[in-house]
Amino acid sequence: MTDWLAMLDDHWGWLVFAALLAMGEVVIPGVFLIWVALAAALTGLVALAFPISIPLQLLLFAGLCLLSVWGGRRWYTANPVDSQDPLLNDRTARLVGEVVTVVEPIDNGRGRVKVGDSVWSCRGPDSPVGARVRVTGAEAAVLTVEPA
Numbered sequence: 045m046t047d048w049l050a051m052l053d054d055h056w057g058w059l060v061f062a063a064l065l066a067m068g069e070v071v072i073p074g075v076f077l078i079w080v081a082l083a084a085a086l087t088g089l090v091a092l093a094f095p096i097s098i099p100l101q102l103l104l105f106a107g108l109c110l111l112s113v114w115g116g117r118r119w120y121t122a123n124p125v126d127s128q129d130p131l132l133n134d135r136t137a138r139l140v141g142e143v144v145t146v147v148e149p150i151d152n153g154r155g156r157v158k159v160g161d162s163v164w165s166c167r168g169p170d171s172p173v174g175a176r177v178r179v180t181g182a183e184a185a186v187l188t189v190e191p192a
Contacts, residue, residue: 058088058101079116083108136182143192146175150189157189 065081087105090096096104139159147163148156150171157166157177168189171177177189 055088055092058084058091058105062088075116075120076113079112080109083112086112136185136187139179139187140181142179143176144179144187144189146171146173146177149173150175150177157187159187 062081062084065077065084069075069077069081083105086108087101090104091101142159144157144159144164146155146166147158150166150168152170153167155166155168155171156163157179158164159179164187165185166177166187166189167183168177169191171189171191176192178192179187180190181188
């Protein structure tokens with residue numbers, strides 16, 4: 045443990061740590077390690093410019109981590125990345141517009157429909173088994189349907 049702390053006293057330790065974190069961001073993208081890498085690089089540059097002790101370097105690194113992650117979150121909030129498939133993780137929203145088959149009659153506004161190879165609960169106007177209905181919306185795992 046002492047050898048590791050001795051390496052941090054040298055500004056090269058911080059710069060190597062920053063490079064490793066940046067490589068980790070490339071291997072495991074998550075838009076998080078890059079901000080910690082920035083804090084490590086800045087700590088290394090400050091340690092290069094000023095002879096500061098290890099406890100002060102660690103304190104500076106912690107503060108810069110907080111500041112860079114906070115700044116990164118603000119930047120990504122102000123500049124969101126557009127998704128090629130915004131409904132990727134919203135399966136019910138992806139079903140809107142699909143025509144499905146009633147497998148349990150919709151009676152008093154409730155029934156079940158077949159979507160692909162699964163059966164979903166639904167709400168809509170009364171319909172007999174075999175009727176074709178269109179999905180118009182969803183609330184949790186219950187589809188809202190109308191006659192197709």
